[in-house]
Amino acid sequence: MSTASDSSSISDTPKSKPKASTPxxxxxxxxxxxxxxxxxxxxxxxxxxTLATAERYLFSRLRPNLPAxxxxxxxxxxxxxxxxxxxxxxxxxxxxxxxxCWGLGEEDARKFAKxxxxxxxxxxxxxxxxxxxxxxEFVTDPTEKTRLQGDLIILGRVAPLxxxxxxxxxxxxxxxxxxxxxxxxxxxxxxxxRSTALSALEVSLDDYLSSVALLPHSLEKTGKPGxxxxxxxxxxxxxxxxxxxxxxNRENFSxxxxxxxxxxELEGYxxxxxxxxxxxxxxxxxxxxxxxxxxxxxTLRQLLTESSGHRMxxxxxxxxxxxxxxxxxxxxxxLWHMVFGSxxxxxETETQKN
Numbered sequence: 588m589s590t591a592s593d594s595s596s597i598s599d600t601p602k603s604k605p606k607a608s609t610p611x612x613x614x615x616x617x618x619x620x621x622x623x624x625x626x627x628x629x630x631x632x633x634x635x636x637t638l639a640t641a642e643r644y645l646f647s648r649l650r651p652n653l654p655a656x657x658x659x660x661x662x663x664x665x666x667x668x669x670x671x672x673x674x675x676x677x678x679x680x681x682x683x684x685x686x687x688c689w690g691l692g693e694e695d696a697r698k699f700a701k702x703x704x705x706x707x708x709x710x711x712x713x714x715x716x717x718x719x720x721x722x723x724e725f726v727t728d729p730t731e732k733t734r735l736q737g738d739l740i741i742l743g744r745v746a747p748l749x750x751x752x753x754x755x756x757x758x759x760x761x762x763x764x765x766x767x768x769x770x771x772x773x774x775x776x777x778x779x780x781r782s783t784a785l786s787a788l789e790v791s792l793d794d795y796l797s798s799v800a801l802l803p804h805s806l807e808k809t810g811k812p813g814x815x816x817x818x819x820x821x822x823x824x825x826x827x828x829x830x831x832x833x834x835x836n837r838e839n840f841s842x843x844x845x846x847x848x849x850x851x852e853l854e855g856y857x858x859x860x861x862x863x864x865x866x867x868x869x870x871x872x873x874x875x876x877x878x879x880x881x882x883x884x885x886t887l888r889q890l891l892t893e894s895s896g897h898r899m900x901x902x903x904x905x906x907x908x909x910x911x912x913x914x915x916x917x918x919x920x921x922l923w924h925m926v927f928g929s930x931x932x933x934x935e936t937e938t939q940k941n
Contacts, residue, residue, distance in 0.1 A: 614863065617737030621726065630727040633676075635740060635775070637721040638696045639685035639783040640704060642713030646682060649710040652703055653680075660755055660773060661846050667762040669699060675763050679776040683784040684711070685719075687776035690763060693720065719786040721779055721864075727764070733771050735859040740775055742768045746852045753850060774853045777844070778860030785840055785869055791829055792876050798822065799883055812887075823887045826880055840870045 622632065646664060650657075657666045666678040669691070676690030678699060686704075688696045700718075704710060724739050731743035745768055748754055755769055764772065799822060802812055812819060847854035861867065 615738045618739035619737070621736060621739055621741065626728065626730070628728050628730045632724050632726050632739070633690045634688075634692045635723040635725050635779070636688045636691060636693055636696045637685060637776075637779045637783045638688070638693075638700060639683075639719040639780075639787050640700050640715055641684035641711035642715070642787070643684050643711075644680065644682050644704070645710050645712060646680075649680070649704065649707045652707040652710075654703070658756065662844060663773065663777065665755075665773070667757075670695065677763050677772075679773060679780070681777065681780040681784075683780060684713070684715075684787070685780045685783045687779050689725065689772060689776075693722070715787055717790075719783050719790065721783045721786070723779070727768075733768060733856065735775070735856070735863060742771065745771050748850060750849050753846065770850075770853055771856050774847070774856040775860055778857045778864070778866070781840060781861070782864040782866050785866060785873070788829075789869065789873060792873060792880065795825055795829055796876065796880065796883075798825075802883065802886070806886075819887055823884060826884050826887075829880075830877065840866065840873075 621629075650664065653664060654666050654669055656668065657664055659665070660679070662681065664680045666680070668675055669678055670676055674691070674695070676688055676695065678686055678688050678691070680686040686696070686699070688699070691699075697718075725742055726739065727742045729743055731741050733743050733745050734741050742764070748770070753770070757766055757769075762769065805812055843854065843857070847857055
């Protein structure tokens with residue numbers, strides 16, 4: 588499914604989709620007190636950019652091409668340092684086909700996708716026609732409590748872990764950002780990753796529903812689907828593929844990862860993004876649309892069955908007609924002689940007697 592042109596279009600797209608209407612953007616005013624009142628302990632505001640390029644990533648194919656020092660971190664792969672020297676940041680890659688960049692903007696994210704992910708043959712399952720994005724900002728301040736405020740993530744004080752088993756192993760190359768907030772950044776990233784992957788599914792579903800939007804109208808007006816048999820089969824296959832992708836990712840959208848059960852503070856970071864981006868509400872909406880799409884699938888299947896039955900009847904009628912013609916050609920003279928030959932013989936016999 589992956590093609591060079593698809594990957595190139597993702598990496599060369601100059602601008603991301605506007606996100607002005609997202610829930611976080613609507614609550615942006617809550618971050619104004621932080622933005623407008625800088626303090627000596629507060630760092631500069633930096634981007635958090637999320638990019639989804641595929642339905643899923645295969646880490647087994649992706650891992651050999653990751654930068655040196657990359658490290659498995661719970662359900663992600665963590666690249667602690669990546670950039671061109673002038674600007675460096677870190678990246679969290681998730682199996683749902685998306686990755687989150689801290690301290691790096693869209694241009695850097697697309698460069699990473701082109702140089703690392705695209706070059707990993709077979710790493711992308713179901714490459715997206717158009718990459719999905721989400722963009723936030725963060726600031727570091729050791730005097731503040733780590734939290735999400737409006738559309739701004741504040742990285743500051745964090746509570747000690749409940750279990751030391753969850754403590755990450757820091758690689759030899761020093762991370763760009765403080766070690767103390769690593770798992771907080773991971774929790775925020777995982778939630779952002781889910782939201783962006785869900786956006787990709789929403790777009791795919793809307794595209795599919797648009798493609799079959801005229802089917803009910805055509806059935807009502809003409810009693811026919813308005814699509815050829817081949818087109819119907821393609822629509823059925825597209826929906827089956829979409830439902831397969833949704834089933835693979837459904838757990839990622841509706842469940843809280845087990846890791847957070849033992850770490851309530853990290854769970855709070857994770858859920859703050861999930862709630863702010865209305866992931867549960869959007870997931871429910873997707874499920875409602877899937878229910879409708881399933882009804883469309885049932886209608887398509889029924890139309891295919893009826894079409895097959897009608898075609899089979901025509902084939903049977905044609906076969907019977909051919910058999911009759913062959914029988915007439917093969918046995919016609921004999922039948923003619925049997926029917927009309929005996930009558931001629933009787934007439935000749937009567938004539939001879941007279």
